[in-house]
Amino acid sequence: MKPIVITVGEPAGIGPDCIIRAYLDCSEAFERCLIVAPSRWLLQRAEQIQADVRILEFTCLAEAYEALRLAPTDALYCWYPMHAQGAGIVTAAKPSEQTAVEVVGCIEAAAKACLAGEATALVTGPIEKAVLRRTGFDFPGHTEFLDHLARVSKATAAEKSNFVMMLASEGLRVALLTTHMALRDVADALSVAETLKCISIVDLDLRQRFGIAKPRLALCGLNPHAGEQGHFGREEIDILSPAAEQAQAAGIDVTGPMPADTLFSAAVRQHFDAIVCCYHDQALIPLKTLSFGEAVNVTLGLPFIRTSVDHGTALDRVGADDVSYSSLLAAVAMARQMSAASVVD
Amino acid sequence: MKPIVITVGEPAGIGPDCIIRAYLDCSEAFERCLIVAPSRWLLQRAEQIQADVRILEFTCLAEAYEALRLAPTDALYCWYPMHAQGAGIVTAAKPSEQTAVEVVGCIEAAAKACLAGEATALVTGPIEKAVLRRTGFDFPGHTEFLDHLARVSKATAAEKSNFVMMLASEGLRVALLTTHMALRDVADALSVAETLKCISIVDLDLRQRFGIAKPRLALCGLNPHAGEQGHFGREEIDILSPAAEQAQAAGIDVTGPMPADTLFSAAVRQHFDAIVCCYHDQALIPLKTLSFGEAVNVTLGLPFIRTSVDHGTALDRVGADDVSYSSLLAAVAMARQMSAASVVD
Numbered sequence: 052m053k054p055i056v057i058t059v060g061e062p063a064g065i066g067p068d069c070i071i072r073a074y075l076d077c078s079e080a081f082e083r084c085l086i087v088a089p090s091r092w093l094l095q096r097a098e099q100i101q102a103d104v105r106i107l108e109f110t111c112l113a114e115a116y117e118a119l120r121l122a123p124t125d126a127l128y129c130w131y132p133m134h135a136q137g138a139g140i141v142t143a144a145k146p147s148e149q150t151a152v153e154v155v156g157c158i159e160a161a162a163k164a165c166l167a168g169e170a171t172a173l174v175t176g177p178i179e180k181a182v183l184r185r186t187g188f189d190f191p192g193h194t195e196f197l198d199h200l201a202r203v204s205k206a207t208a209a210e211k212s213n214f215v216m217m218l219a220s221e222g223l224r225v226a227l228l229t230t231h232m233a234l235r236d237v238a239d240a241l242s243v244a245e246t247l248k249c250i251s252i253v254d255l256d257l258r259q260r261f262g263i264a265k266p267r268l269a270l271c272g273l274n275p276h277a278g279e280q281g282h283f284g285r286e287e288i289d290i291l292s293p294a295a296e297q298a299q300a301a302g303i304d305v306t307g308p309m310p311a312d313t314l315f316s317a318a319v320r321q322h323f324d325a326i327v328c329c330y331h332d333q334a335l336i337p338l339k340t341l342s343f344g345e346a347v348n349v350t351l352g353l354p355f356i357r358t359s360v361d362h363g364t365a366l367d368r369v370g371a372d373d374v375s376y377s378s379l380l381a382a383v384a385m386a387r388q389m390s391a392a393s394v395v396d
Numbered sequence: 397m398k399p400i401v402i403t404v405g406e407p408a409g410i411g412p413d414c415i416i417r418a419y420l421d422c423s424e425a426f427e428r429c430l431i432v433a434p435s436r437w438l439l440q441r442a443e444q445i446q447a448d449v450r451i452l453e454f455t456c457l458a459e460a461y462e463a464l465r466l467a468p469t470d471a472l473y474c475w476y477p478m479h480a481q482g483a484g485i486v487t488a489a490k491p492s493e494q495t496a497v498e499v500v501g502c503i504e505a506a507a508k509a510c511l512a513g514e515a516t517a518l519v520t521g522p523i524e525k526a527v528l529r530r531t532g533f534d535f536p537g538h539t540e541f542l543d544h545l546a547r548v549s550k551a552t553a554a555e556k557s558n559f560v561m562m563l564a565s566e567g568l569r570v571a572l573l574t575t576h577m578a579l580r581d582v583a584d585a586l587s588v589a590e591t592l593k594c595i596s597i598v599d600l601d602l603r604q605r606f607g608i609a610k611p612r613l614a615l616c617g618l619n620p621h622a623g624e625q626g627h628f629g630r631e632e633i634d635i636l637s638p639a640a641e642q643a644q645a646a647g648i649d650v651t652g653p654m655p656a657d658t659l660f661s662a663a664v665r666q667h668f669d670a671i672v673c674c675y676h677d678q679a680l681i682p683l684k685t686l687s688f689g690e691a692v693n694v695t696l697g698l699p700f701i702r703t704s705v706d707h708g709t710a711l712d713r714v715g716a717d718d719v720s721y722s723s724l725l726a727a728v729a730m731a732r733q734m735s736a737a738s739v740v741d
Contacts (some may be wrong), residue, residue, distance in 0.1 A: 233619050233629030238580035274578050275676035276615050284578030312680035328580075328630035331620035332678060342661050380507040 052083060052169040056130070059088040061154060063146045064364025065374050067096035069176065070127065071104055073376035078124040080380050084114050085170075085364035085388070087154065088162040090129040092141060099143060099370055111136055112169055114142075131161050137264070144369040145325045146179040151186040154178060162200045165355035170173035171393075172356035173175045173197075176379070194350050194361065201354050214352040215252045217325065217337050218361070219385065224325040225317075226253045227350065234385030235332045238273060238286055246270070246294035253325050254303045256351040261324075262392030269314055269323040270295050270307030271333055284391045291329075297360050315340075345381035348387075356389045358382040373384040397428060398516040399461045400731050401475070401506040401510045404433040407501060407522030408491045408628075409709025410719050414443035414521065415472065416449055418721035423469040425725050428732070430460050431452030431508040432516075434498065435474040444488060444715055455479055457514055477505050484551070487724035489714040496531040499523060507545045510700035516738075517701035517731035518542075521724070522709045538704065539695050546699050550645040556610060559697040560597045562670065563683050563706070565732065568660075569670040570679035572697065583618060585592045585630055591615070591672075599648045601696040606669075614659055614668040615640050615652030616678055622655045636674075665723050690726035701734045703727040 057216045059066040063085035071093060074081055086093065090108035097104050105126035109115030115130040133156045137150030158178075166171040175193055190196040217226045228249050229240045250268060256299035257266035270291055281288050291308035298305045306323070313319055315337035316327060338346050352356040359379040368374055404411040416438060422663055431438065436451035442449050442565035450471035454460035460475040478501045484494030503523075509515040522540055535541040543559045562571045573594050574585045595613060602611035614635055619629035626633050636653035641651045652669070658664055659671060660682035683691050694701040706725040713719055 102625075165433050231620050231628050233583070233623070233631075235580070235583035235629060235631075238578070275576050276681075279576075280580070285582060286578075286580075302572075311677045313685050315681055315685040320685075332656045332683065335620075336678065336681050337685040338661055339657050340660040340665075340685045342663075 052390070053169060054112075054119065055084045055172045055174060055383065055390065056087050056164055056170040057084055057093055057174045057383065058158050058176055059086065061146050061179040061182070061245060061364045062088070062092040063144055063178055063369065064152055064179060064366060065362075065368050066176035066364070067093050068100065068369060068371070068374040069185050069360070069376040071100065071102050073379050074127050075102055075104060076376075077380065079129065080383055082123050082147040084383060085112070085117070085119060085130045086158045087131070087164075088129050089131045089134075093127060093129065095141060096370070100372075102290050109335050112164055127181045127283070130160075131157070133157075140360050144366045145368070146182045146364065147148040148182055148186050151183050151188065154284075155183060155188055155196075158196065159200060162197050162355070163204070165357075166204045170355075172285075172358070174357040174379075174382045174386050175357065176362060177362060179364050194357075197350065197353055197357060198334040202294065205354070209333070209340070213252065214350050215249050215256075215351045216255075217253065217351050218334065218346045219349055220338055220341065220346040223320060223338055223341060224257075224337055226325055226327045227331065227334050228327065228329050231329055232331075234330065234332075238284070241273065241286055241290050241329060243259060243290050243294045246291060249299050249300045250294065250303060250327055251301070252352040254298075254305075255328060257324055260351075260356060260389045260393050263324050265304060266324045267322060268303065268305040269309055269324060270296075270305055271314060271328045273309035273329045275310075286292045304371055306309075345377050347378075347382045347385040349385065356386055356393060358389070359388045397735070398514060399457075399464065399513055400429045400517045400519060400728065401509055401515040401520055402519045402728065403503050404431065404437055405511070406491050406524040406527070406709045407433070407441075407486045408489055408497055408696065408714070409524060409708075409711060411521035411709070411715060412438050412454050412719040413445065413716070413719040414724045416442050416445065418724050419472050420447055420449060422725065425728055426472065428464070428470050429519075429728060430457070430464060430473050430475045431500045432476070432509075433466055434476045434479075438474065441488065441715070442485060442541045445717075457509060465493050473630075475505075478502075487510070489711045491709065494528055496528050496533065498529060498575060500533055500541075503541065504545060507542050507700070508549070511546060511549045511700075514596055515700075516576055516735040517703070518725075519731050520702065520704040521584050522705060522707060524709050527719040528590075532584040534550065534608050537727055539578060539702075542695065542698055542702060550699070553678055558593070558597065559695050560594050560599065560625050562601075562693055562694045563679065563691045563695050565683055565686065568600075568665060568683055568686060571672045572676065572679050573672065573674050577675055577676075579677075580674065583629070586618065586674060587634050588635050588639045588642070591636060595643045595648060595650055596646070596673060596699040599643075599650075604700060605696075605734045605738050608669050610636050611669045612651060612667060613643075613648065614654055614661060614671045615650055616656040616673045617653035617669060620655075620657070622653050631674075633682045636716060637681045653676050684700040685716055689724050692723075692726050692730040694730065701731055703731045704732070704740075 108129040273286040278287040412703040476661040623632040
């Protein structure tokens with residue numbers, strides 16, 4: 052088994068707190084995990100929060116992993132391949148453009164290790180997008196950057212993006228047709244082709260990454276009561292039904308479009324391995340309403356496994372005694388579970 | 397205490413099944429309840445489903461109620477004031493225009509009894525709108541008809557509608573700014589004035605009908621993350637925030653607009669007595685996801701208490717052995733609870 056690589060994200064944010072505190076309380080959760088970061092990011096925060104933790108840094112991934120395997124819970128193992136680059140000063144709670152090269156470089160190195168088959172999964176910590184953008188990072192977020200790296204590596208950069216955002220909790224998995232856009236723009240953003248692509252990616256990844264032999268999917272309607280035969284909106288008739296029918300014709304077990312309000316009730320949701328939603332809140336409201344432990348953000352459709360924490364850099368929480376690391380542990384556990392179930396590693 | 401009046405709705409639908417079966421299994425639930433219907437609607441269905449139930453009919457409400465008080469669980473008591481009108485034949489599962497006059501007449505009589513202070517609350521069974529409309533019933537639904545009757549009775553027919561749809565379950569109350577419309581039309585349907593009116597009605601009715609001295613309300617954002625300061629949609633800035641501020645200035649305890657996805661999580665929703673939602677699924681998804689027992693549909697803003705079942709006429713279920721009457725019982729229980737808590741009767 053190859054290692055799981057974890058990026059810290061913004062070193063001035065709570066990323067380092069989460070890793071240090073999670074390790075102190077639950078070192079076995081980091082089995083097979085390498086932190087892709089300069090060790091000083093963690094050492095400096097550990098000192099600030101008076102945490103007694105051993106942190107080792109390696110330039111070579113294979114060496115880092117060998118050390119980790121020999122003494123898994125003796126230390127936090129950092130892999131930092133870019134020792135020649137940057138040495139930006141980190142000031143807790145004050146993200147700086149000085150460290151942007153390192154932040155992006157660590158994500159890139161981690162993703163490339165996954166693409167090269169040297170790592171089995173990527174878990175990402177929270178970045179400070181605005182700071183990175185000011186230094187020329189030209190992506191709306193993490194996921195688009197990873198998708199870009201994946202497509203460059205396959206020499207298919209001209210292709211459209213193929214990733215899908217999924218959130219998974221113990222009792223519910225939701226995938227999103229659209230993400231961060233105004234609600235008034237959602238209806239026009241839907242298309243048969245994108246809906247079909249999303250359904251296909253979810254189906255494929257549930258088989259390949261989640262070990263579900265025959266995934267049962269549901270597709271949410273956009274409108275109340277799924278439009279009631281076109282009485283309130285035609286997107287079900289014009290877009291969602293054709294997409295579902297094409298997916299079914301391709302052998303995918305997808306039901307819908309179904310009225311979204313009843314679809315998430317206990318009696319109905321249990322029949323599906325994932326529910327494909329039209330917009331952000333249609334997916335996130337039921338997920339967070341149920342709050343089965345921690346939800347993990349999973350990116351489907353990439354050529355490697357990627358999970359991420361579901362929080363931001365929380366600058367107002369940096370260094371606090373009670374920073375919660377449960378989302379990090381859940382993301383690591385999900386990555387581990389997916390890499391164990393995965394048939395494409 | 398005045399009686400609670402219950403309308404059967406469409407006599408060819410499951411309305412009669414629900415009343416008969418609920419009474420047989422739980423006659424005490426009908427304490428103080430009069431069914432506004434010709435007794436033959438119930439007698440005929442009782443015969444079809446071989447239910448042994450005593451059903452009495454009275455023309456005069458006061459006489460019916462006196463009989464009910466003397467022997468509350470001896471029979472189902474029908475009040476049918478329109479004996480001279482109609483005698484449409486009822487064929488189970490086949491709604492007919494022949495009974496439309498009686499269906500509408502019963503609703504009207506029941507509402508007028510509430511408006512006149514002769515009844516304390518109205519519980520409505522499911523109607524078959526399409527059939528009623530073909531006979532000249534010119535309202536989108538039940539609620540608009542009741543609102544019309546209320547405004548006519550107050551000689552303020554020119555006023556705009558003032559009702560709000562609320563759904564209430566054991567752990568969550570949601571009120572709706574918009575109801576059955578296409579999702580693409582929701583953003584343009586919102587306004588400061590209507591949002592403020594809705595918040596005010598919810599606040600007033602929670603005080604007056606639910607016995608909550610200081611209601612704590614939350615207002616949902618429309619867009620993901622409540623728009624993130626206008627990044628995805630401006631309705632929070634232009635409409636929802638001004639409405640919330642005006643409501644606060646008027647002394648109403650309302651928080652928001654808040655991101656809808658986290659608002660319904662257990663940790664947050666418990667702080668609010670009701671959550672005002674921008675659109676149908678934003679309210680109905682969390683309510684049905686939680687499925688705390690049965691949700692009851694409550695109409696706020698009418699000059700009387702009105703609850704209704706949350707199902708339709710279910711023509712395919714008419715006469716079935718296992719017709720569920722839990723929604724009817726929940727609607728009756730809620731009407732009873734509201735009339736006990738009510739300070740405006």
